[in-house]
Amino acid sequence: MVVANTPGQRAARTRRPTIVDVAREAGVALRTVSRLINGDETVGANYAERIRAAIDVLGYQPDERARQLRKSRTQTIGATVRSIADTHPVLRAMDGSAWNLGLSMVAVSTDDDPVREQEAIVSLCRRRVDAILIEPVAESLAYLQPELDMGLPIIAFDRPAKGVDLDTVLSDNRGGIRQAFEHLTARGHRRIAYIGDDERIYTGHERAEAVRECLRGLGESVDGMIHTGPVRAEGVSAALDALHRAPVPPTALITGNALTTLTAIRCLGSSFGATTLVGFDDFALNDLLHPAPTVIAQNEALISSTILDLYQERLTRPGAPTRTIVVPTTVITRGHDGLRA
Amino acid sequence: MVVANTPGQRAARTRRPTIVDVAREAGVALRTVSRLINGDETVGANYAERIRAAIDVLGYQPDERARQLRKSRTQTIGATVRSIADTHPVLRAMDGSAWNLGLSMVAVSTDDDPVREQEAIVSLCRRRVDAILIEPVAESLAYLQPELDMGLPIIAFDRPAKGVDLDTVLSDNRGGIRQAFEHLTARGHRRIAYIGDDERIYTGHERAEAVRECLRGLGESVDGMIHTGPVRAEGVSAALDALHRAPVPPTALITGNALTTLTAIRCLGSSFGATTLVGFDDFALNDLLHPAPTVIAQNEALISSTILDLYQERLTRPGAPTRTIVVPTTVITRGHDGLRA
DNA sequence: ATGAAAGCGCTAACAG
DNA sequence: CTGTTAGCGCTTTCAT
Numbered sequence: 043m044v045v046a047n048t049p050g051q052r053a054a055r056t057r058r059p060t061i062v063d064v065a066r067e068a069g070v071a072l073r074t075v076s077r078l079i080n081g082d083e084t085v086g087a088n089y090a091e092r093i094r095a096a097i098d099v100l101g102y103q104p105d106e107r108a109r110q111l112r113k114s115r116t117q118t119i120g121a122t123v124r125s126i127a128d129t130h131p132v133l134r135a136m137d138g139s140a141w142n143l144g145l146s147m148v149a150v151s152t153d154d155d156p157v158r159e160q161e162a163i164v165s166l167c168r169r170r171v172d173a174i175l176i177e178p179v180a181e182s183l184a185y186l187q188p189e190l191d192m193g194l195p196i197i198a199f200d201r202p203a204k205g206v207d208l209d210t211v212l213s214d215n216r217g218g219i220r221q222a223f224e225h226l227t228a229r230g231h232r233r234i235a236y237i238g239d240d241e242r243i244y245t246g247h248e249r250a251e252a253v254r255e256c257l258r259g260l261g262e263s264v265d266g267m268i269h270t271g272p273v274r275a276e277g278v279s280a281a282l283d284a285l286h287r288a289p290v291p292p293t294a295l296i297t298g299n300a301l302t303t304l305t306a307i308r309c310l311g312s313s314f315g316a317t318t319l320v321g322f323d324d325f326a327l328n329d330l331l332h333p334a335p336t337v338i339a340q341n342e343a344l345i346s347s348t349i350l351d352l353y354q355e356r357l358t359r360p361g362a363p364t365r366t367i368v369v370p371t372t373v374i375t376r377g378h379d380g381l382r383a
Numbered sequence: 384m385v386v387a388n389t390p391g392q393r394a395a396r397t398r399r400p401t402i403v404d405v406a407r408e409a410g411v412a413l414r415t416v417s418r419l420i421n422g423d424e425t426v427g428a429n430y431a432e433r434i435r436a437a438i439d440v441l442g443y444q445p446d447e448r449a450r451q452l453r454k455s456r457t458q459t460i461g462a463t464v465r466s467i468a469d470t471h472p473v474l475r476a477m478d479g480s481a482w483n484l485g486l487s488m489v490a491v492s493t494d495d496d497p498v499r500e501q502e503a504i505v506s507l508c509r510r511r512v513d514a515i516l517i518e519p520v521a522e523s524l525a526y527l528q529p530e531l532d533m534g535l536p537i538i539a540f541d542r543p544a545k546g547v548d549l550d551t552v553l554s555d556n557r558g559g560i561r562q563a564f565e566h567l568t569a570r571g572h573r574r575i576a577y578i579g580d581d582e583r584i585y586t587g588h589e590r591a592e593a594v595r596e597c598l599r600g601l602g603e604s605v606d607g608m609i610h611t612g613p614v615r616a617e618g619v620s621a622a623l624d625a626l627h628r629a630p631v632p633p634t635a636l637i638t639g640n641a642l643t644t645l646t647a648i649r650c651l652g653s654s655f656g657a658t659t660l661v662g663f664d665d666f667a668l669n670d671l672l673h674p675a676p677t678v679i680a681q682n683e684a685l686i687s688s689t690i691l692d693l694y695q696e697r698l699t700r701p702g703a704p705t706r707t708i709v710v711p712t713t714v715i716t717r718g719h720d721g722l723r724a
Numbered sequence: 725a726t727g728a729a730a731g732c733g734c735t736a737a738c739a740g
Numbered sequence: 741c742t743g744t745t746a747g748c749g750c751t752t753t754c755a756t
Contacts, residue, residue: 046707058533060749071727076751084725101529106509107452108749111732116448126478137467148489168447188442192399307671327668330648366387401733412743417735425741449733452748 059100068096079104110170118146119353120166121175122159126151132199135346136175143350145172156180167194173353178203195356197349201244202366209352210366211345215245215322218338218371219252222296222320223260225336225373231294231318232260235267237281237306238298238322246270249298249322267292278305294318300325303335324374334376344369400441409437420445451511459487460694461507462516463500467492473540476687477516484691486513497521508535514694519544536697538690542585543707550693551707552686556586556663559679559712560593563637563661564601566677566714572635572659573601576608578622578647579639579663587611590639590663608633619646635659641666644676665715675717685710 061079065072070089078085078093085093096102110116119140123130126149137147148171152159159179163186166174173195176183182205186196190206198210226234236253239246250270257264266288269281285292295317297303303321307314315333324339348367355362402420406413411430419426419434426434437443451457460481464471467490478488489512493500500520504527507515514536517524523546527537531547539551567575577594580587591611598605607629610622626633636658638644644662648655656674665680689708696703 046709056533061751062749072750073727073752074725077726080751086725089725103505103508105452105511105749107448107457107511108732109751111446111448111452111734112749112751113732164444167444170446170448192397304668304671312673325668327645327666327671330645330668330672332653332673368387402735403733413734414736414744415742418742421735427741430742446733449748450735452750453733453735454748 059102061102061104063100064093064096064102067100068092116170116172117144118148118169118171119173119175120169120171121147121149121177122152122162122166123149123177124152124154130177131340131342132345132349135342136349139346139350152177152179154179160185173197173356175199175349176203176208177201181205183208193360195353197352197356199345199349207364209356209364211348211352212366212368213245213340213345214368214370215248216252216255218322218340219249219296220256221371221373222322222338223253223256225320225375226294226296226318227260229294229318232262233267233290233292234260234262234294234296235269235285235292236296236298237269237278237285238296238302239270240272241270246298253296270298273299273301273305275305275309278302279309282306282309294320297321299323303337307331307335328376336376337374339372339374341369341372400443402443402445404441405434405437405443408441409433457511457513458485459489459510459512460514460516461510461512462488462490462518463493463503463507464490464518465493465495471518472681472683473686473690476683477690480687480691493518493520495520501526514538514697516540516690517544517549518542522546524549534701536694538693538697540686540690548705550697550705552689552693553707553709554586554681554686555709555711556589557593557596559663559681560590560637561597562712562714563663563679564594564597566661566716567635567637567659568601570635570659573603574608574631574633575601575603575635575637576610576626576633577637577639578610578619578626578643579637580611580643581613582611587639594637611639614640614642614646616646616650619643620650623647623650635661638662640664644678648672648676669717677714677716680713680715682710682713 061072061075065075068075068089070093074085074089075093078090121133121136123133130149133147133149140147148166148169150162150165152162156179163174163176167189174189174197176196176198177200178198183203184205186203186206186208190196196208198208200212202208202210202212223234234253234257236250238249241247241250250268253268254264257267266284269277269284271277285295295306297306297319300321300323303319303323303325306319310317319335321335321337324337328334328337348369352365352367402413402416406416409416409430411434415426415430416434419431462474462477464474471490474488474490481488489507489510491503491506493503497520500517504515504517508530515530515538517537517539518541519539524544525546527544527547527549531537537549539549541553543549543551543553564575575594575598577591579590582588582591591609594609595605598608607625610618610625612618626636636647638647638660641662641664644660644664644666647660651658660676662676662678665678669675669678689710693706693708
C-alpha cells in the first residue's frame with residue numbers, strides 16, 4: 043500500500059455562515075433572505091440581487107435540518123428492504139419518480155430479520171420521514187398502529203403486512219406461475235417441477251401454492267414435484283437430485299425467485315443447457331447465460347408508480363380505507379427451450 | 384391490476400409527543416428525560432423507571448432533526464458515486480464498517496455528470512453530513528475549498544480529484560494491469576490486447592497506459608492492440624473485429640472494467656469460450672459464466688477501511704497535509720485458459 | 725414589501 | 741441528582 047503525503051496545509055476553519063450572516067452582509071432583514079431562498083416572488087429586485095451576492099460571497103448553504111425542523115414535512119420517504127446492498131429494483135425505480143415529485147428516498151436494510159426491521163422503522167420515524175415503505179418481515183407489525191394513527195402513511199410492498207392494516211402493493215405471484223405454466227405447456231411440457239423459497243415467506247407460499255393448483259389443473263400429480271425451503275445450495279442441489287431420480291422425472295423446472303434460479307443454474311452446471319427452466323424474477327446479466335433462461339418478470343416500474351399513487355392519495359384522504367393493489371407479471375421469453383430435465 | 388378495498392377507517396391523528404410531554408407524563412424535568420435518552424448514568428433509578436414508562440405509554444421517539452441541529456455532529460457520512468443503482472462495492476463495504484462506528488451512510492448518484500455531482504455535494508452539505516466521500520467527476524472541484532476550510536472532511540476515492548487537494552484512496556490500477564500481464568505471460572501469451580474505458584477517465588487512462596508499458600516491456604508492438612473509448616456495444620464490437628483481423632492477432636485480451644468485460648462477452652457470443660480473457664474488476668454472477676473469466680479484483684474492504692481511517696485522522700488533525708493511499712489489487716484466477724483470441 | 729419576535733424539539737450550560 | 745434557561749438555524753405569524 044503506497045502512501046503519498048502532500049505538503050500543503052489546510053486553511054484554518056471559519057464558522058459556517060447562517061441566514062443571519064447573509065442578512066447582515068446584504069443589509070436586509072433575516073425574513074427577507076428566507077423569503078428569497080424559498081422562492082417567494084415578492085422580494086424587491088434590488089434586494090434580491092444584494093442577497094444573492096451575499097449568499098455567494100459567504101458561500102451560504104441553508105441548513106436542511108433546521109428547515110425541516112421548522113416545517114413539518116421532511117420531503118423524504120423512507121424504505122425498509124431485505125438488503126440495501128442488492129439494489130432493490132423497486133427502490134431503483136422509485137428513486138427516479140420520487141425525485142420528480144421533489145422527494146428524496148432513504149433506504150435501510152432489514153436482512154429479513156424482524157428485529158432489524160423494527161430498528162430500521164424506528165430510525166426512519168426518528169428522522170421524521172414523510173412516509174414509510176416496508177417490505178414486511180415480522181409476524182406482526184401491530185406496533186405501527188400508533189404511527190398510523192398519527193397520520194404517517196405506511197405502505198407495504200412485495201408482501202402483505204401482518205397484524206396491521208396497510209396500503210399494499212403486490213405482484214401477481216399466482217398469475218406469474220400460471221404464465222410460466224402457459225409458456226411451458228405451449229411447448230409440450232406437462233410434468234413440471236418447482237423449486238422455491240420457504241413457504242413461510244409470503245411470495246414463497248403463493249408461488250408454490252399456485253404451482254400445485256396448475257399441476258392439478260393439468261391432471262398431473264403434485265407428488266415430489268414441489269421443493270421449498272430456505273434457498274441454499276445444498277437444499278437446491280438435493281431437490282434437483284430428487285427430481286432427477288423421480289420415477290417419472292419432470293421435463294421442465296420452475297424456480298421460485300432469482301436466487302433460486304441462480305443457485306439451480308450453479309448446481310446444474312454443464313447439464314443446465316439441457317434443462318428447460320423458467321425462473322420467477324428477472325435478474326441482471328441473465329442474457330449472458332447460455333442458454334438464457336426464460337423468466338417471469340415483475341413490473342417494477344408499475345409497482346413503483348403505484349406506491350407513489352397510494353402515498354399521494356393517503357396524503358389527500360388520511361382516513362380513507364386502505365387498498366391492496368396487485369400488479370401483473372410478464373413473461374420474458376429467452377432462448378431456453380431444451381427438452382430434458 | 385386488481386384492487387381490493389378494505390372497509391376499516393383510520394383513526395384520527397394525535398399530535399406526536401415531544402420530550403416535554405414525556406417529562407410532564409413522568410412528572411420530571413425535561414432535562415432529566417434528555418439525560419436518560421442520551422444514556423447518562425446519573426439518573427435516579429426510580430426516575431428512570433417512571434420516564435421509561437412515560438416514553439412507552441406515549442410512544443415517544445426523539446426527533447433526530449432537532450437533536451442533530453442542537454449537537455454539531457450529524458453522525459452521517461455522505462457519498463457521491465456514479466450510480467447508486469448499481470450498488471457500489473466500496474459503499475457496500477463502508478456501510479457495514481461505518482455502522483460499527485455509529486455512523487450512517489447516505490449515498491447519491493452523479494451519473495458521472497459534473498452538474499449532478501455538484502447538486503449531490505450541495506445537497507449533502509445542506510444536510511450537514513460529517514464528511515463527504517466523492518468519486519470525482521468534474522474537471523475541477525475547486526468549489527469545495529470553502530467547505531474544506533470550514534473543516535469538512537472530504538475524501539476522494541477511485542479517482543483523484545482535480546482542482547483541489549483532497550485525501551484520496553485509489554486502487555493500484557497500473558499494478559493490476561501488471562498482474563494481468565504476469566498471469567497471461569506465465570501462460571505463454573505475449574501478444575496481449577486491451578479494450579477499455581475512455582482515457583479521459585482516470586482509471587481508463589491509467590490502465591491503458593499500463594498496458595502500453597507492459598507491452599513495451601515485453602518488446603511487443605503496441606500498435607492496434609489498445610482500444611479505448613466510452614463503453615458501448617458498437618465500440619467494443621468494432622474493437623473485437625479489428626483485433627480479430629489484425630495481421631498478427633492477439634492471443635489474449637484484457638478488458639478494462641466490469642462493464643467492458645460484460646460487453647465483450649456479449650459481443651464474443653459463442654466464441655467467448657475460445658478467448659483468453661482477463662477482466663479488470665470482479666463482478667457478480669461471474670462464476671456462472673462458462674468459462675468464468677479470470678479477473679483483477681479491487682480490494683473494496685481495504686479501500687473502505689482506509690477511507691474510514693483517513694476520515695478519523697482528519698477529524699483528529701484537521702490541518703494535516705492530505706494523503707493519497709494506493710490499495711493493491713488481486714488476481715482471481717478462474718477457469719478460463721483457452722488459447723485463441 | 726419588510727422587520728421583530730415566537731417557536732420547531734432538542735441539548736447543554738449553569739445553578740440549586 | 742435535578743430544574744431553569746438559552747440557544748442550534750430556520751420559517752412564519754403579526755404588525756408595520
